[in-house]
Amino acid sequence: MTATPARGVIHDLGYRPFTGRRRTPAQTAVSLYGTALRHCFGLGRAGKSKVLPWLISALMLVPALVLAGIIIQLKKMSLQSQADLFGPLSTYFGYPYWTQLLLTIFVAGQAPVLFARDLRYRTIVLYYARPLSRTTLVLVRLAALTTAVFAIIAVPLTIWYAVAISSDLPRGQHTKAYLAALVGSLVLALTLSALTGMVSTFTTRTGLSATGVIIVLMISSGVVTSIQGIAHDQGRDAVGHVAAAANPFSAVAGLVSGLFHQPLPSDEMTRPVGVGWNLFFVAVCLAWVVVPTLILLARTRKAASL
Amino acid sequence: MGVVGTRDLTVEYPRVRALDSLTVDIPEGVTGVVGVNGAGKSTLIKVLLGLLRPTSGSVEVLGMNPATDGPRIRELVGYMPEHDCLPADVNAAEFVMHMAVMSGLPHAAARERTSDVLRHVGLAEERHRPMGGYSTGMRQRAKLAQAIVHDPRLVLLDEPTNGLDPRARDEMLELVDTIGHSFGISVAVTSHLLGELERIADHVVVIDSGRLLRASATSDLTDVTGDVLVEVLGPAGADQRLGQALLDQGMTVWPQGDKVAVRVTDPSQLDAIRDAVVDLDLGLVRIQEVRHTLEEVFTQEAVR
Structure with a gap:
């Protein structure tokens, strides 16, 4: 119970104070982003948690590699003849659209790692007692998950595009379709991350939230597709467009198609024409990103009372 | 100059007044904070960390205002919560190191300090095992390690001896004593066992229904x-x-x-x-x- 000794004398006892410079919150946020991104691919986690993300990343590459192989074989193949051969892949954005089951499984499996684990173990409190603000913490992790989803879409797209322009294909047409698809993939990655992040904070049981996400996205996708089919048959485009808003994949497809004058991934979808529909799809996609993000922020703050 | 000072600090939730014009000073050294559940200890900790804005009154932590310098204060304050907060599937070395980086330490320093701190708290051997398999005593040590890994100037320990058997409790108290009196880190420790605080605390602060009941040197009280x-x-x-x-x-x-x-x-x-x-x-x-x-x-x- 004596007076506290000065901080200088403690070397004798083996405790070394930190004398270096502490990093700024921005630098810390970058570290957190890196760690979160690695965790999305199972790096720095248990061995078995690497299986799913890498398996899906590999599967995502298969169609691109097959296409690239065919293009190299035939040397010349326009987007239209590719479309004739591979129906759905009439546009680059058809890639994430037709691999949506794989993407859904990926994001549903990884979102709980970033957003539910710390709530389940209440580790989140330790983060809150550290420099990064609560909002920054969630947004940085959201950015990391978005990056991961975007990467597994963009890498095969880029391979496909690289092979296409190195062959004698119309460069302008491919470049435009490729860039439009990249924008669409980014928006899609944002919506999927925000949505699955939000869902995973409602149940901190990883398996349950993953299943929930997969079921919701697949069912809504099925419903949207059938409504669009009926609307297409009856020639009622507006109904099809409104239905598309109910699922992130079809909503983003509508956005890309309308804004960049791209063909749609499915024959049953009709291209939205006019400023009105473009604004509609911009608003819908924005809502798909912003609303889940706000709920995710609120849930994380609330779940972590000290 | 104390490490924490509050003046007429009031925090009101919609229905309850958690802190009621609390004026208290926590000096350097080890300070025991005593109060029954619901006395306002958790609210006080949230205010000190800058996570909750007081309704009225002023607070100073390490000479800074939590309302404006929250991030800077959280860099220099360690916190060990009362409840469990360790992920089961990570080992202590990785976890404590990650927490050090999150507190703003560069990687190399974080690694070095992690192994130092784990040795200080006595988790050297088990540090590469997943924390899910730890005993309560080991978990408390890991929680303590993450609270001091970034070399804070003040550490807030919430019931560090909770759930420990008598021997582990003695060891934990010894650790807190070492941190407060040898490492030169000021400690604010809560406990409902007064006998414990008597052994390690230089000062005791008693809070009841959000108000200061008593504050004095332990030697005065005893x-x-x-x-x-x-x-x-x-x-x-x-x-x-x-x-x-x-x-x-x-x-x-x-x-x-x-x-x-x-x-x-x-x-x-x-x-x-x-x-x-x-x-x-x-x-x-x-x-x-x-x-x-x-x-x-x-x-x-x-x-x-």
Whole structure:
């Protein structure tokens, strides 16, 4: 119970104070982003948690590699003849659209790692007692998950595009379709991350939230597709467009198609024409990103009372 | 200059007033914060970390204002929560290192300090095992390690001895004592076991319903009572004979086990006790001052 000794004398006892410079919150946020991104691919986690993300990343590459192989074989193949051969892949954005089951499984499996684990173990409190603000913490992790989803879409797209322009294909047409698809993939990655992040904070049981996400996205996708089919048959485009808003994949497809004058991934979808529909799809996609993000922020703050 | 100072700090939730014009200073060294559940300890911690804006009043932590310098304060303050907060599937070395980086340490320093700190808390051998398999004692050590890994200037420990067996509790108290008195990190520690705080705390702050009940140095609280305990050696019933002899002299005496407790109001009474022992031809083993325990102090406080 004596007076506290000065901080200088403690070397004798083996405790070394930190004398270096502490990093700024921005630098810390970058570290957190890196760690979160690695965790999305199972790096720095248990061995078995690497299986799913890498398996899906590999599967995502298969169609691109097959296409690239065919293009190299035939040397010349326009987007239209590719479309004739591979129906759905009439546009680059058809890639994430037709691999949506794989993407859904990926994001549903990884979102709980970033957003539910710390709530389940209440580790989140330790983060809150550290420099990064609560909002920054969630947004940085959201950015990391978005990056991961975007990467597994963009890498095969880029391979496909690289092979296409190195062959004698119309460069302008491919470049435009490729860039439009990249924008669409980014928006899609944002919506999927925000949505699955939000869902995973409602149940901190990883398996349950993953299943929930997969079921919701697949069912809504099925419903949207059938409504669009009926609307297409009856020639009622507006109904099809409104239905598309109910699922992130079809909503983003509508956005890309309308804004960049791209063909749609499915024959049953009709291209939205006019400023009105473009604004509609911009608003819908924005809502798909912003609303889940706000709920995710609120849930994380609330779940972590000290 | 203390590490924490609040002036008329009030925090109101929609229905409850968690802190009610609390004015308290936490000096350097080890300070015990005592209060029953719901006394406002958690709210105070949130305010100190800058996570909750007070309704009114002012706070200063390490000379900074949590409302504006929250991130900077959280860099220099460590926090060990009362509840469990360790992910089960990560080992202590990785976890503590990650927490060090999150506190703003560069990677190399974080790695070095992690191994240092784990050694200090006694988790050297088990640090590469997933924390899900840890005993309560090991978990508390890991929680303590993450609270001090970034070399804070103040660490807030919420019930660090909760759920520990007597031996692990002694070791934890020793650790807290070392952190506060040898590492030079100021400690604010809460506990509902006053006996524990008596052993390690330099100061004690008592909070009740969001108000400061009492704040003083532990030594003031446990000051001498003015009573002495007399132990004598002799045939059976020796203590009763001594007690009777002292009563006959008009002193206030009562038995306490096989010893005699005497209220001393005047130093000359000590001589009288000695003489009484000699007169009865008994062996005087010791005359010992009786000190208050914190427990007694608070019982009196509650009655008042």
